[in-house]
Amino acid sequence: MTLSRANVPVEHTWDEAGVFPTVEAWEDELEAVLADLPALAAFQGRLGESASVLVEVLYARDELARRAGRVFVYALLGYAVETTDPAAVARFGRAQAAVAQVTAATAFVDPEVLALDEELLHDWSAAEPAVVAYDHYLADLVRRAAHMRSPEVEEVLGLVSDAFSGPFSVYSALVDSDLVFAPAAPVADGEPIEVTQGSIGALLASPDRSLRRSAWESYADGYLGVRNALAANLASTVKQAVFSMRVRRHGSPLAASLSASNVPVAVFDNLIAAFEANLPTWHRYWSVRRAALGVQKLAPYDVAAPLGTSSPVLSYEQCVEWICRSLAPLGDAYVETVRRGCLEERWVDVHPTAGKMGGAFSSGVRGTAPFIVMSFDGTASSLGTLAHELGHSMHSYLAWQSQPQIYSHYSIFVAEVASNFHQALLRAYLLEAVDDRAVLLAVLEEAMANFHRYFFVMPTLARFEREMHERVARGEGLNAELLCDRMADLFAEGFGPDVELDRNRVGIEWAQFAHLYEPFYVYQYATGISGAHALAHGVLGGETGAAERYVEFLRSGDSVYPLDALRRAGVDMTSPEPVEEAFTVLAALVDRIESLA
Numbered sequence: 137m138t139l140s141r142a143n144v145p146v147e148h149t150w151d152e153a154g155v156f157p158t159v160e161a162w163e164d165e166l167e168a169v170l171a172d173l174p175a176l177a178a179f180q181g182r183l184g185e186s187a188s189v190l191v192e193v194l195y196a197r198d199e200l201a202r203r204a205g206r207v208f209v210y211a212l213l214g215y216a217v218e219t220t221d222p223a224a225v226a227r228f229g230r231a232q233a234a235v236a237q238v239t240a241a242t243a244f245v246d247p248e249v250l251a252l253d254e255e256l257l258h259d260w261s262a263a264e265p266a267v268v269a270y271d272h273y274l275a276d277l278v279r280r281a282a283h284m285r286s287p288e289v290e291e292v293l294g295l296v297s298d299a300f301s302g303p304f305s306v307y308s309a310l311v312d313s314d315l316v317f318a319p320a321a322p323v324a325d326g327e328p329i330e331v332t333q334g335s336i337g338a339l340l341a342s343p344d345r346s347l348r349r350s351a352w353e354s355y356a357d358g359y360l361g362v363r364n365a366l367a368a369n370l371a372s373t374v375k376q377a378v379f380s381m382r383v384r385r386h387g388s389p390l391a392a393s394l395s396a397s398n399v400p401v402a403v404f405d406n407l408i409a410a411f412e413a414n415l416p417t418w419h420r421y422w423s424v425r426r427a428a429l430g431v432q433k434l435a436p437y438d439v440a441a442p443l444g445t446s447s448p449v450l451s452y453e454q455c456v457e458w459i460c461r462s463l464a465p466l467g468d469a470y471v472e473t474v475r476r477g478c479l480e481e482r483w484v485d486v487h488p489t490a491g492k493m494g495g496a497f498s499s500g501v502r503g504t505a506p507f508i509v510m511s512f513d514g515t516a517s518s519l520g521t522l523a524h525e526l527g528h529s530m531h532s533y534l535a536w537q538s539q540p541q542i543y544s545h546y547s548i549f550v551a552e553v554a555s556n557f558h559q560a561l562l563r564a565y566l567l568e569a570v571d572d573r574a575v576l577l578a579v580l581e582e583a584m585a586n587f588h589r590y591f592f593v594m595p596t597l598a599r600f601e602r603e604m605h606e607r608v609a610r611g612e613g614l615n616a617e618l619l620c621d622r623m624a625d626l627f628a629e630g631f632g633p634d635v636e637l638d639r640n641r642v643g644i645e646w647a648q649f650a651h652l653y654e655p656f657y658v659y660q661y662a663t664g665i666s667g668a669h670a671l672a673h674g675v676l677g678g679e680t681g682a683a684e685r686y687v688e689f690l691r692s693g694d695s696v697y698p699l700d701a702l703r704r705a706g707v708d709m710t711s712p713e714p715v716e717e718a719f720t721v722l723a724a725l726v727d728r729i730e731s732l733a
Contacts, residue, residue: 139488139490140489140490141218144486144487144489147479147482148452148484148486148487149217149482149485150213150217150482150483150484151481151482151505151507152210152213152214154482154505155206155209155210156206156210162207162210165206165207166207166230166234169200169203169207169238170237170238172200173200173238173241176196176197176200176241177241179192179196180248183249183252184248184252184256187260187263187266188264188266190249190260190267191264191266191267191270193245194245194270194273194542197245198540198541199541200241200242201238201242201541202501202502202503202541202544204234204235204238205502206501206503206504207231207234207235208231208232208234208235208501209499209500209501209507210227210231211224211227211228211232212499213485213507213509214228215227215228215493216485216492216493216497216509217485217489217491217493218489218492219308219313219492219493220313220490225309229305232301233298236294236296236298236301237295237298239295239297240291240292240294240297241294242294243287243294244287244290244291246277246284246290247285247286247287247290249274250278250281250284261274269542272543272695272696273542276398276697279398280395282385283385283386283392283395285383285384289383293383302372303369303370303372303373303376303653304650306369307366307369307370307650307653308493308650310362310365310366310369311333311359311647311648311650312333313491315358315359315362317336317354317355317357318331318357318358319331319354320339320350321346322347329347329351331351331358332488332490333492333493333495333511334488334489334494334513335488336351336355336494337511337513337517337518338513338515340352340437340439340440340441341440341441341442341515342441342442343441343442343445343447345431345437345438345441348438348440348441351437352437352641353437353641355648356638356640356641356642356644356645357641359647359648360640360641360644363616363619363620363644364615364616366616366647367614367616367619370604370619370647370652370653371608371614371615373655374389374604374605374608374614374655375608377389377392377393377605377655378609380392381609388401388605388606388609389605389606389608389609389655389656390404390602390605390656393655393656394656396547397548397549397697397698398698398699399547399549399698399699400710402710403699403709403710404598404602404659406710406711406712406715407595407598407662407663407666407712407715408595408598408599408602408659409712410712410715410716410719411591411595411662414716415629415632416632417719417722417723417726418592418630418631419631419632420726421584421722421726422434422631422634422635423634424726424729424730425438425439425443425729426438426634428443428729428730429441429443433634433635433636434634434635434636435636435638436627436631436637436638436641436642439585439588440517440581440585442578442581443580443729444573444574444577444578445574446574447515447516447574447578448516448572448574448575449514449515450515450518450519451514452486452512452522455512455518455519455522456475456478456479456522458562458565459474459478459519459523459526459558460474460475461565461569462523462561462562462564462565462566463558463561465561465675465676465683466675466686466687467683474526474530477505477526477529477533478526481505483505483507484508484522485507485508485510486510486512487511488511488512488513489511492509492511493509494511495650496508496510496521496524497509497525497528498525498526498528498529498532500529500532501544502536502541502544506529506530506532506533506536508522508525508526508529510525515578516575516578516579516581516582517582517585519562519582520559520562520582520583520585520586523558524555524556524558524559524586525555527554527556527558527559530558531546531551531555531690534687534691535690535691535692535693536693537691538691538692539692539693539694539695542694543692543693543694543695544693545694546692546694548657549660549663549698549699549709550664550667550689550698550701550702551660551664552590552660552661552663552665552668553664553667553668553671553702554668554690555668556590556665556668557668557671557672557686559583559586560668560676561676563579563582563583564672564676567579567580577729580725580728580732584725584726584729586665587665587722589661590661590664590665591661591665591718591719591722593645594658594659594662595658595659595662596626596627596630597646597649597651597652597658598656598658598662600622600623600626600646601652601655601656601659602656603622604619604622605655605656619643619646619647620640620643620644620646621643623642623643623645623646624637624639624640624643627642627643627645628642663714663715665718666709666714666715666717666718667707667709667714669717669718669721670706670714671689671705671706673717674706679706682706685704685706686705686706688704688705689701689702689704689705692704
């Protein structure tokens with residue numbers, strides 16, 4: 137059920153006052169951040185004067201970034217839970233513009249540091265302890281030197297970031313605020329059922345096939361009705377990626393995106409090759425699911441259908457308890473932090489509400505809680521989502537505790553390991569601790585839903601995304617017909633012969649993922665679930681030091697490259713082996729479902 141925000145218990149909303157006590161306090165800090173920019177600009181041209189000046193500038197830049205991030209988080213979460221509120225929309229726009237101004241004002245730093253003599257920087261690092269904290273940052277600057285431009289160009293690239301946020305803002309306003317879906321056909325003689333971003337997940341998990349079909353068609357048709365606008369909007373994002381690739385002199389949009397985290401293109405290629413080679417595992421699952429549901433032909437709206445005769449309805453508090461028990465191998469301190477965040481410190485904005493952004497995410501910066509926005513609906517899917525987002529939040533929490541501001545963030549490449557790791561531990565706990573067949577089936581369904589999203593849909597989107605970026609890089613255009621046709625082709629390959637394909641409605645799925653507005657984001661879900669299961673295997677198997685290495689991996693933040701952080705934790709993602717092993721896990725889940733269904 138979609139509530140109004142006024143009807144949501146305050147303990148189930150995010151603690152906005154923990155970031156700023158009032159909107160006026162937020163406005164004051166936004167203006168104060170902008171007022172402090174000239175003081176930083178006064179250092180331009182002076183970074184080579186001494187080690188102390190260099191550290192002063194780097195610290196001032198990082199502190200401005202932290203403060204701007206706090207301003208942004210308040211506005212983002214306020215907007216995310218009330219996308220139809222004009223005041224929240226306006227604050228989000230102001231925050232985006234402020235972040236762009238900060239980015240532009242600090243853009244001189246990296247090129248100016250890079251222009252310094254390497255031997256001088258080495259000497260300063262040896263003589264000045266405060267410089268040592270920036271050693272990884274300085275080494276990474278050298279790595280990126282070939283793609284760094286002049287201070288003037290870097291300033292322009294910083295300024296343009298606000299304008300480049302336009303396509304995502306348009307997308308969010310359209311699909312989260314303006315897009316209205318036709319009601320789903322009622323069950324029996326009941327009232328028509330509302331279809332919204334917050335309710336579609338529960339509707340697609342309904343035991344009533346006619347309701348699932350009606351809701352799925354309504355949802356797809358809503359996007360199809362604005363497909364040309366959404367295609368033009370997505371094309372703008374792809375063009376921006378190609379523009380940035382050329383400005384920074386990379387060989388392809390994919391290489392440009394992966395370079396930011398020092399991830400070789402071979403990691404992406406290994407994933408896609410392994411995915412394509414293992415599509416028969418997915419084909420087998422569709423066959424098992426078809427037989428379990430007793431339908432002549434499986435349809436896309438059957439993918440989340442319950443396999444049991446009844447689906448358990450879970451309370452938020454019960455889900456928190458199960459998650460905490462599953463995390464026991466990581467230690468009492470870890471578990472109690474999660475418990476407090478969920479039940480006392482209001483990290484989570486829990487319920488679906490009118491105007492709330494679809495999906496779920498974790499967001500915050502040092503000095504705030506690692507907040508979560510989601511639409512909890514009492515299903516096993518919501519249980520998995522909560523565990524997933526808490527994985528992100530604990531990653532942030534521990535990195536913020538352990539690292540200076542410069543390394544307090546981390547790559548999406550490792551972020552999706554942390555989130556999926558939580559789900560792997562939760563699943564292992566429940567499959568051992570629960571006897572109820574309905575709950576066991578629900579847990580397995582959640583596992584398959586997770587694998588479906590991150591190990592089927594996301595690699596399919598990654599294949600689609602690479603092709604679209606390559607087309608634009610070659611000078612070709614994108615339109616709705618092309619996007620829908622290629623999306624349908626790729627899903628047809630993945631579904632195989634046991635799924636009935638409605639090409640128009642399956643083809644519009646590209647429009648249902650905001651992730652495509654951050655180029656080459658989606659492949660990291662698949663590498664993330666692979667790395668997560670590899671690390672969870674060691675922890676669950678009681679491997680000496682595995683749990684401690686995992687927590688240290690979370691604490692490392694951005695102080696080492698993602699691939700190096702994962703190697704230290706115990707998995708090598710430059711090899712296709714973790715992806716292949718994840719398909720082994722998937723096959724075992726299919727076996728267990730076949731035995732229970």
